[in-house]
Amino acid sequence: MKAPVKLKTVKALEQAVEAQKKLRQADKKPVLTVSAGTCGQARGALKVVEALQTALKKAKLDKKVKIRVTGCHGFCEAEPNVLVHPHDLFYQKVDPANADTIVLETLKKNRTIKALLYKDPVTGKTAPREKAIPFYKKQRRVVLGDNALIDPTQIDDYLAIGGYGALAKVLGKMTPEAVIAEVKTAGLRGRGGAGFPTGVKWEMARSQKGTPKYIICNADEGDPGAYMDRSLLEGNPHRVLEGMLIGGFAIGACEGIIFVRDEYPLAVKHVSLAVEELRKRGLLGSDILGTGFSFDIRIVKGAGAFVCGEETALIASIEGLVGEPRQRPPFPAEKGLNGKPTVINNVETWGNVPLILGKGGAWYAKIGTEKSKGTKIFSLVGKINNTGLVEVPMGTTLREIIFDIGGGIPGGRKFKAVQTGGPSGGCLPTSKLDLPIDYESLTAASAIMGSGGMIVMDDKTCMVDIAKYFLNFLRDESCGKCVSCREGTQRMYEIVTRISEGKGKVGDIELLEELAAAVKDASMCNLGITAANPILSTLRYFKREYEAHIKEKRCPAGVCKSLIRFTVLPDKCTGCLACKRACPNDCIHGTLREVHNIDQEKCIKCGACYEACRFEAVEAQRDEAIVILEGVK
Amino acid sequence: MIALKLNGLEVQTEKGWTLLDTARFFGLEIPTLCHMDGLTPWGGCRLCVVEIGEGPRAKLVSSCTYPVEEGLVVHTDTKRVIAARRMMIELMLSTAPMSKEIQDLASRFGVTRQRFPPRNEECVYCGRCIRMCDEQMDARAIGFQYRGYKKKIGTPFDIRSEECRLCGACMYVCPACAARCGGPNADTDICNACLQVEPTCLEKYGELTCWMYDAGRCGTCVQEKKS
Numbered sequence: 001m002k003a004p005v006k007l008k009t010v011k012a013l014e015q016a017v018e019a020q021k022k023l024r025q026a027d028k029k030p031v032l033t034v035s036a037g038t039c040g041q042a043r044g045a046l047k048v049v050e051a052l053q054t055a056l057k058k059a060k061l062d063k064k065v066k067i068r069v070t071g072c073h074g075f076c077e078a079e080p081n082v083l084v085h086p087h088d089l090f091y092q093k094v095d096p097a098n099a100d101t102i103v104l105e106t107l108k109k110n111r112t113i114k115a116l117l118y119k120d121p122v123t124g125k126t127a128p129r130e131k132a133i134p135f136y137k138k139q140r141r142v143v144l145g146d147n148a149l150i151d152p153t154q155i156d157d158y159l160a161i162g163g164y165g166a167l168a169k170v171l172g173k174m175t176p177e178a179v180i181a182e183v184k185t186a187g188l189r190g191r192g193g194a195g196f197p198t199g200v201k202w203e204m205a206r207s208q209k210g211t212p213k214y215i216i217c218n219a220d221e222g223d224p225g226a227y228m229d230r231s232l233l234e235g236n237p238h239r240v241l242e243g244m245l246i247g248g249f250a251i252g253a254c255e256g257i258i259f260v261r262d263e264y265p266l267a268v269k270h271v272s273l274a275v276e277e278l279r280k281r282g283l284l285g286s287d288i289l290g291t292g293f294s295f296d297i298r299i300v301k302g303a304g305a306f307v308c309g310e311e312t313a314l315i316a317s318i319e320g321l322v323g324e325p326r327q328r329p330p331f332p333a334e335k336g337l338n339g340k341p342t343v344i345n346n347v348e349t350w351g352n353v354p355l356i357l358g359k360g361g362a363w364y365a366k367i368g369t370e371k372s373k374g375t376k377i378f379s380l381v382g383k384i385n386n387t388g389l390v391e392v393p394m395g396t397t398l399r400e401i402i403f404d405i406g407g408g409i410p411g412g413r414k415f416k417a418v419q420t421g422g423p424s425g426g427c428l429p430t431s432k433l434d435l436p437i438d439y440e441s442l443t444a445a446s447a448i449m450g451s452g453g454m455i456v457m458d459d460k461t462c463m464v465d466i467a468k469y470f471l472n473f474l475r476d477e478s479c480g481k482c483v484s485c486r487e488g489t490q491r492m493y494e495i496v497t498r499i500s501e502g503k504g505k506v507g508d509i510e511l512l513e514e515l516a517a518a519v520k521d522a523s524m525c526n527l528g529i530t531a532a533n534p535i536l537s538t539l540r541y542f543k544r545e546y547e548a549h550i551k552e553k554r555c556p557a558g559v560c561k562s563l564i565r566f567t568v569l570p571d572k573c574t575g576c577l578a579c580k581r582a583c584p585n586d587c588i589h590g591t592l593r594e595v596h597n598i599d600q601e602k603c604i605k606c607g608a609c610y611e612a613c614r615f616e617a618v619e620a621q622r623d624e625a626i627v628i629l630e631g632v633k
Numbered sequence: 634m635i636a637l638k639l640n641g642l643e644v645q646t647e648k649g650w651t652l653l654d655t656a657r658f659f660g661l662e663i664p665t666l667c668h669m670d671g672l673t674p675w676g677g678c679r680l681c682v683v684e685i686g687e688g689p690r691a692k693l694v695s696s697c698t699y700p701v702e703e704g705l706v707v708h709t710d711t712k713r714v715i716a717a718r719r720m721m722i723e724l725m726l727s728t729a730p731m732s733k734e735i736q737d738l739a740s741r742f743g744v745t746r747q748r749f750p751p752r753n754e755e756c757v758y759c760g761r762c763i764r765m766c767d768e769q770m771d772a773r774a775i776g777f778q779y780r781g782y783k784k785k786i787g788t789p790f791d792i793r794s795e796e797c798r799l800c801g802a803c804m805y806v807c808p809a810c811a812a813r814c815g816g817p818n819a820d821t822d823i824c825n826a827c828l829q830v831e832p833t834c835l836e837k838y839g840e841l842t843c844w845m846y847d848a849g850r851c852g853t854c855v856q857e858k859k860s
Contacts, residue, residue, distance in 0.1 A: 327695065482676070483677065484724070487724040487725070522717040
């Protein structure tokens, strides 16, 4: 391979983009696209790639067929998946053993392999094409869609889909003011959670006198169950870098920093490769493309503290200090990294920038609602059929996301709540399903947009337990600077733990409400301000459940261990031994075709038997003592 | 000069002042714990919170760290502020009930209930000692360790620090371990021995009627209703 040519003019960049586009159009080779993001690799995508390579070699097709290893396509449930082009087929959950069949049947004989097609869990229908799958059909993948088209380690792949075209346009024809105006027209708002208008932030930083100026890409995604930033960064790093280059030009920054958590090794690897490649091509460094714009990007790895997603804590962490937030104002746009004007935007925000400059702010502003423009990527996880990354226009309702795209709740169970915005978000009940998702409406419903985590819960979920889980996360991740957050989350956790153990007292709910309000009011940074949300939202929508725990000493969902007991219903038990095999503590007695018996002394209440029983013979019951207590009433 | 509205009054302040400086300059008392003259503002104890802004956008900020801004509307003693302060005192009191400084705060602000099980620690993590050691003694021998509820203060690796000159400044500024409350009640109770005020004008008339516009100063309005 010859050394990459250093691009010296804007024209040269435009030509390079055109050349790559033509190359791709001219290339008529069939392509096997394997999704191999972190999740795909965990499900064995790399082994599939290897198997496909050997299979192609065996069939003597290795020169005629291209294998493209891409980042995540978003449909986690179907990982690892293989797209066959030009047959336009979507094979899901591919095993290395399937490689030979794919090559022999599909590539050689042009036949579709029915067993590998997507099957709707509800209707049972198969869908051969990606576009026909309900999960993809309702989405609008303007940011994430490109992941399936490119190998993230190859800059040429990104050029071939028109990448860096927006940068060429900006550097060649636009002034920084015009770039900011375009972003303002688009109405882009920060995707990190708070939804601050990006254009305004940029303008603030541009108007500051201090130099040098910095831009930072916040890739410290710490919410449990959220991974859209990771997928974008590892699946399409150049897009984020292009956004940062455009932002750097608009603000007049000289350096960009990507703050990425070390728990994302693949993202770190891909983005480091991409930065190297950009330097080689002359798109980073001094006097980029002869325009006089000098800019470089470095990568800072975070140690995985949730609070470092807060911008002032993030800056402190980059400076080498303890990751603790400080007072805003002064805002980072005025005094940020090293006391200089700094713009911090989330990965997804940067990923939207090239789109806006490429297609125009007016085009972008057509997507979404009046106040929230564009699309938003959500990571749809929890009790949902189609787990994955979902990109929808703002204003899409929760019902559409959960039932149309997500395919509803598995096992025919009932929807109970959805937690939006990560640990500091809120739980929304069934009555809020028709809520159109944008920044304002979510805040009004005491949840937040957050970075886009969406955890779906079914009727087997106890809301007190959920609040306890998130409070445990928050008390651990609080930096501990403010009394309100450090002591407040700890005390809220203690109270909720008490309630879940059946030791709750009358007055605990009121105390929780009072404490939550104080924590929300008095904390300095957004971690503390939103730390009370798990409590406030569950209390607002599921107060009855708290009351059941406190007054009746029972857990309606059958989750809180201290309040339940597992017993076998003799008339339903068939003696199949399934529960006995599932029990990790050997506390189920009984032989084949005989009614089983659970040793309550030994039972650790893990619920494995309950899950394993197919005849609904094992039932979660309330503690005996409590039954008596209720009888007295 | 920067003009802002402090408790309804137009006042002039200097650039670089914090809201706490301004309030104190105009004679309004705001309680503080982690703040100390001569040390950089920290904003951790949240006792000095004041309400800024109006209507639904009004929020609480720590006055010791918030710089003055042109046209800012500040209220130092609204019900929301008092409620937050009381809760902060209650939280700190449950952590370190043996501190005289915190017991005194409790009495001054009418915290008469203790609803959290006391932990009897000797530290409320205000960080005064750390800043004292760093900024005034130029030693940097101690610092914060861990985070969240596991946070503590100590020397690196918890061994005797070579930087430490045993000057004792850290102990001198400590609000928790320096002086014990000598009140009549047991250590773990709320002492409230110095609380001798009765009327509850704040509950009765709201914060607008106080002639000083400085609820908490005379102490009469801060005691909780005895119910």
